[in-house]
Each structure stands twice: as C-alpha cells, then as structure tokens.
Amino acid sequence: MVSFPGQTYGGSSFIEFLRADYPDLLPSLAGYDWSQVQIPHGTTVLSLVYADGALMAGDRLATEGYQVATRDIEKVYKIDETCTMAIAGAAGPAIEMMRIFRVELEMWQKLEGHDLTFEGKANRLSFLIRQNLPAAMQGMVVMPLFAGFDHEKDRGRIYKFDVTGGRYGETDYYATGSGGKDARSSLKKSFRDQLARDEAVDAAVEALIDAADEDRGTGGIDMRRHIYPTVKLITSAGVEDISDDEIIAAYDRVSKQRKAA
C-alpha cells in the first residue's frame, strides 16, 4: 500500500491518529501545579430542550481569579450541523478540546461517508474529557456541556459530564459553571415541556440574568459595549445563531414581566 510520510494510522478517528503519529500535537497539561497560575475561566453556560430541538446559551465573561480576563469570550461553539458544545472552567484547554472534537467528527464523516450517531459523538467528547483527567486533578478542570438534535430519535438532547468523562443525559435542562446553580434554579421555574422557540429564548436569557445577579463571575447584558449572551438553537434544519436584536427583545420581555410582578 502507498502511504504518506507520517501516516501509519489507518482508521477514522482524528484523536487516535494524533495519538499514533503525532503525539506531540495532543494537549498534555498534566504534571504541573495549576494552582500557582491564573488562567481565564469561563463561567455560566446552560442548555435546555424545547419543542423544535435544543438550545445552548452562555454569558460572555471570562475571569482570572478576581479579575476580568475577557468581556466578550465565546463559550458556545457549533461543532457540526447537528450539535454544539459549551465550555465552562479553564477556557484555554476547553477551546483546544473543542477544536479537536470538531476535527474528530468532521474526519469521521468524510472517511466513513456518514455522520456518527448522537450517542457516538457524546462518547468521543467523553473520551477527550477523560484524557484531561490528570490535569484536572491538578486544577485544570474543563466542564463542557453538549447539546444537539438527535436525528434518529428526532428530538433535542443534552449531555453533561464530570471530570472523569462520566456522561449523563439530561431530558429537560442543565447549567454549569460558576453561576450554573443560579441558572438552574431559574430554569427550574421557567421550564415546561415543549416550549416554543421564543419561550425557550426568554427562559435562557432570564436564567443568565439570574446567574449574573447572584454570581460575580457571570457577565450580564452589557448595553454600553454591546456585548450580549450567546444563544444557539439546534433543530433538524441545523444550528441557528440568535441575533443580538432577538436577545435584546427577550431581555425586554423578561424585564417587563418582572416589573409587572
């Protein structure tokens, strides 16, 4: 068989390919005491299932200890046409994990000629998180959330993870990061089965406002700098970005309702 220099691996997984032929390209952050340095951390991300699929949202603040690291960091990423990943915890390794995950799914699709199943995608992310366990034990914790549209089951689905790569399906909603608990409390009140699109966006924006109210690390809506939370919808048609104007409209609706109460 003819082979390219630097390719002994013959399978369809990008992660396995790197491991076999380019181990130096795999992130390895183990073996350092990460409590000695400050790196940017993402704060609150949330996801919920609604009538047409799933919604994924996050605020835009990254913190370094007690300082603001970035005011407009992106924490919600489209991975492919069916799924998104949101990051909380150490931002640098989480973004790198997201990049590898993207290539992993794309390469599989191109080599095998079809998509991985939703379950299969979640499993690959589990695997990546497990790879990070030694670094997590030294303080470099990555806490992603995974949500998308499962075409086989014909509905939106959410997975949360623990540091060991443990994978848990959520049927309704979940939020993680420093303001995750506050966002969850908010979603607990607003969540119903089969929310419509606008209701789902309102619930997400309200939960992020609640989280920003209670948690110092979570960014609110910054009208002066025009920085708004990210909200993405994943439906059978693909991944859709909610525009800033729609977020502002949702914010207005939520504020009005609260004033009236």
Place this chain on the structure above:
Amino acid sequence: MSAPFYVSPEQQTQDKAEFARKGIARGKPIVAFDFQDGVIMMAENRSGSLRKLGEIYDRIAFAGVGKFDEYENLRKQGVRYADLRGYQFSRDDVSASSLATEYSAALGHQFSQPYAKPIEVELLVCEVGHERNAYFQVQFDGSVRDRTSYVAIGGDFEKLEAGLKEDWKDGLSLQEAVSMGRKALTRALNGSGTLEAEALEVVLLDRRREGRKFRRLNTSEIQEIVQA
C-alpha cells in the same frame, strides 16, 4: 544461489507503466469542469456506497479511477493529511497544490520501488477558488498535470476530453453542466446504452456555500435535473 535475470531499467519502467495503464483503462471515466457556481465532478457509478468522488476539505474534492481499494486508501490519506494541516495551522492553509504534491511523492515513490506492484489508479484533485478553479491530475508514476476549465480521467479519456472541448463554455448553469457531463459519460459507453440518474454520481464544490463547499447531489436531485 543463482543470479536473477538482468532486466534493463528502461524495460522495467516500460513494463510497469504498461501494467498500470491497462488497469486504469479498465476503470470507468470521470469528468470534472467549471460551472457557474464552482466545480462539478461526475462519474458513472451504480453503487450508492462505494464512491469514486469524495470530499477532502473546505474547498477541495477528490476523484479516483482504477482499483477501488487503492484510490480509496489514497483518498483517506488525503483527508487525514488535510485535517491534520488544518488543525495544526489554519483552515485556509490547506491547499490542493500541496495535497497534489503529496500524492505525487507517494505514487512516484511506489512506482520507483524495484519489486513493488505499481499503483493502478489515476487521481484528480480539484479546488474551487473565488475566481479560478484548480485541477491537478496525478498519474500512477507520480507525474502531475495542472489542468484548467475541464478534465477527464480514466478509460477513453481522450475521446471524452475532445467532447468536453466542444461542449464546454464559461458560466454553465447546474442543469447545463449535469446534462453536458452526462452526454460526455454516455459517449464513453460507445453506444451501449444511456446513463439514467441512478447510474450517475455527481458532486459539487459550490463557492456560494459557507465553510465546507462540498455537496453531493442525491439521486432524486439528479433525477429532477435530468428530467427537466
């Protein structure tokens, strides 16, 4: 121990080339050419799962004729090569010319190995650009040809290219492009039947698409175009 028979390098190379050409000529041809939205590639292929045309990266597609296992293996290596480069550098740093060079090196190396079987494939690497598209034709011995506008590879390619030369013009619509490709591939059948939609594999590199430009037309889409 008896000494092996002496065979001159010229003779060896000629024998190998003849062997490879025979294998490739048995393969069904592939055509690729510019149309108004980018690049279109077409092949006669009755299998829905064993493909001759494939996606490599954002702007790059691949076609192979000859032995399936050999070009499929080369396609997969190309995908790994492109994905690795895109991850290591950036998505814009992956180009068809560097991939064609890589294919050329791999095939050339194999061809020059004294006791190795030459590869019985011919490849086409296409890239859609903003203004100009690129076509690299890589042959079994590693030689590369840089082509423009239209190209055919595989059995009877000379006849096909003569036909393409007559029919091809700038700014073909998708429908015109599909019917032109179908006409060319039908000509290669030498009068033994026509090609219905189920027998065609059609892929596009559509520059209007965001990110990954590759699109495979499904049978019903092809049917619609052919019947229109």
